[in-house]
Amino acid sequence: MADAPTICSNPECQVDQLGHCHLGHDPIDSCPNYGQDEVEELDPGDVEEERASPAEETVDGVELRPNTRIQESAVTKFRNKNRANTIVLVGEQKAGKTTLLAALYGLFCKGPLGGFEFAGSQTLYAFAERNHLALFEPERDVPSTPRTSLGEDVSFFHLKMKSGEEMCDILISDRSGEAFEAARVNTAFIDRLTELLLADRVCFLLDAARLTKVETRPGYRRIFKQTIRSLLDNDAVPKSAVLEVLVTKLDRVFDNAALIQEVSEYESELFEEFGILGQEFVIHRICALPRANVGVGFLGMEELIARWASTVGSADILPAKVGNALRQIDRVAKNWS
Numbered sequence: 001m002a003d004a005p006t007i008c009s010n011p012e013c014q015v016d017q018l019g020h021c022h023l024g025h026d027p028i029d030s031c032p033n034y035g036q037d038e039v040e041e042l043d044p045g046d047v048e049e050e051r052a053s054p055a056e057e058t059v060d061g062v063e064l065r066p067n068t069r070i071q072e073s074a075v076t077k078f079r080n081k082n083r084a085n086t087i088v089l090v091g092e093q094k095a096g097k098t099t100l101l102a103a104l105y106g107l108f109c110k111g112p113l114g115g116f117e118f119a120g121s122q123t124l125y126a127f128a129e130r131n132h133l134a135l136f137e138p139e140r141d142v143p144s145t146p147r148t149s150l151g152e153d154v155s156f157f158h159l160k161m162k163s164g165e166e167m168c169d170i171l172i173s174d175r176s177g178e179a180f181e182a183a184r185v186n187t188a189f190i191d192r193l194t195e196l197l198l199a200d201r202v203c204f205l206l207d208a209a210r211l212t213k214v215e216t217r218p219g220y221r222r223i224f225k226q227t228i229r230s231l232l233d234n235d236a237v238p239k240s241a242v243l244e245v246l247v248t249k250l251d252r253v254f255d256n257a258a259l260i261q262e263v264s265e266y267e268s269e270l271f272e273e274f275g276i277l278g279q280e281f282v283i284h285r286i287c288a289l290p291r292a293n294v295g296v297g298f299l300g301m302e303e304l305i306a307r308w309a310s311t312v313g314s315a316d317i318l319p320a321k322v323g324n325a326l327r328q329i330d331r332v333a334k335n336w337s
């Protein structure tokens, strides 16, 4: 209800208190003075802002916007209420992050994916939009998925799934590949990748086509490792998070044994370098859009969803151990000096 003075522009009218029009108009709306000030005072921006307010929507007491992506600020609230696995997608521009999200939605539209049934999503509209754009005119040469803009902050997609009697929630982050590229060359940008700190699983997307193409191969082999290395060396990834390399766009190399061999060799190199760090490190191959070779199908997607939905361990609330802590006796000399 608006404030009393804004209901009617006639100063003698007491419609806000008496409930009837001073000039006898019935219904009240038919009075030309009724609501005029209110209309004049309306700031169209407010209307939009109100509609966009996350406070409008509550699910299980959690404030979320159902039809857009979830902003990072809402993720913490969501995770406080729901035991959700958080998956962070990392990959340079056009690696296939958004297409992977679209494919997950598209596959759930057709039915269960492996042992998991779709049970709901707080980001249905955003999923549907991406799926539509990924499939829109799939024959054309230019990328069909709109590039995630650097101006956009990270946002999260939500999936609720059912496996037998068990329900599980996953949140998957998406942000522009440019942000990861910037962080690779300038560590000052790593702090901006705030979603990494929330990650239960960090998925590095490795573009199989780019990895095996003669023109791009040397540079890409190097920068892919550099991205992982810079995030790990700068402690941007929680030690508890699983590191997962997703070799994407398998449809583009599938029929060529030499290219597959190259992929395998690079996978071995990655294992040698990152598999020994004490953090769980896995590599899987997927195809999220079998455009170049329909026969490949949506490779590895059932296994992917099973991994992403796998129960996360209990949160470790113990304070982290301090390495090389000074003993009191070591401090004596310092205290005396």
Ligand SMILES: Nc1nc2c(ncn2[C@@H]2O[C@H](COP(=O)(O)OP(=O)(O)OP(=O)(O)O)[C@@H](O)[C@H]2O)c(=O)[nH]1
Pocket (backbone or CB within 6 Å): 091, 092, 093, 094, 095, 096, 097, 098, 099, 100, 134, 142, 143, 144, 145, 146, 147, 148, 149, 175, 176, 177, 178, 248, 249, 250, 251, 252, 286, 287, 288, 289, 290, 291, 292
């Ligand atoms: N053939 C094939 N093309 C794919 C696959 N996955 C993604 N693509 C294509 O790769 C291009 C880039 O995919 P996106 O999903 O937009 O990449 P992104 O990582 O989100 O890129 P940014 O938003 O720029 O960070 C699009 O043209 C997709 O159609 C795949 O599995 N196979």
Ligand SMILES: [Mg+2]
Pocket (backbone or CB within 6 Å): 097, 098, 099, 146, 147, 148, 174, 175, 176, 177
């Ligand atoms: Mg994208």
